[in-house]
Amino acid sequence: MSEVKLAAESRSEFGKGAARRIRRENKVPGVVYGHGGDPIHVTLPGHELSLALRTPNVLLALALDGKTQLAIPKAVQRDPLKGFIEHVDLLLVKSGEKVTVELPVLTEGELAAGANLLEHVLNTLSVETEATHIPESVTVSIEGLDSGDAVHAKDIKLPAGTTLATDADAVVLQVLSAQAEEAPAESDEAAAEA
Incomplete structure (x- = not known):
């Protein structure tokens, strides 16, 4: 810090x-x-x-x-x-005093193979830490996560001396499956040609 x-x-x-x-x-x-x-x-x-x-x-x-x-x-x-x-x-x-601050959530790693989207439900995580030793951010590994997987606040490893102030069951990150664009129906094309 x-x-x-x-x-x-x-x-x-x-x-x-x-x-x-x-x-x-x-x-x-x-x-x-x-x-x-x-x-x-x-x-x-x-x-x-x-x-x-x-x-x-x-x-x-x-x-x-x-x-x-x-x-x-x-x-x-x-x-x-x-x-x-x-x-x-x-x-x-003061030195040694605990304060509640918002830490940015950073990600590292690659999602599982396939067309998946990573959604940041929370961009920051509320934590309680010592005022003179506030971490700059929290890093979350997304290695191998697949569609439907989620990372909750309680699953994130926090730096030493830092405790979670956010609801432990809050979803921080979730993996969504990509929506494929639908091809136009053939009946619409046939009607247009006629």
């Missing part, structure tokens, strides 16, 4: 106008909360934050008011057209 250091600034202005001014300076407004304290409104550097958020469940070391605190992203709001970050909510964490 990667840790990214960011310089955060406290902010006292709120509302649309203040947020727009912050974004014009290539910065992102955000809120840091957790551990029973009051929420802290911050301004973060836009480019550095955007690069950091490319890694799922990244651990951020926020330098704020002379001290460094660890946080993970909980909610990121993006502009629907341009894709830039409009606002971010961060959750304070």
Whole structure:
């Protein structure tokens, strides 16, 4: 798991106008909360934050008011057209503390011979893990799976120190048989020729 250091600034202005001014300076407004304290409104550097958020469940070391605190992203709001970050909510964490996060599900291997389709019912898996040791993803082997086979959440091998927070019987992946395209009926062709 990667840790990214960011310089955060406290902010006292709120509302649309203040947020727009912050974004014009290539910065992102955000809120840091957790551990029973009051929420802290911050301004973060836009480019550095955007690069950091490319890694799922990244651990951020926020330098704020002379001290460094660890946080993970909980909610990121993006502009629907341009894709830039409009606002971010961060959750304070401590070493050894357990947090619930969503891990991307990756697959490896080949399906059984035949025309089969792999359907990702769940693209992420909700797990509980230590805040400073969050795995980047979960890998599932699909080697030899055939039509009608399914992989449930309880069947996935999780990294050490990680427990399942999703329903154990939830289907994560399933193999479907491919539908062949039907040939047009001969009676339709005969009617068309007549």
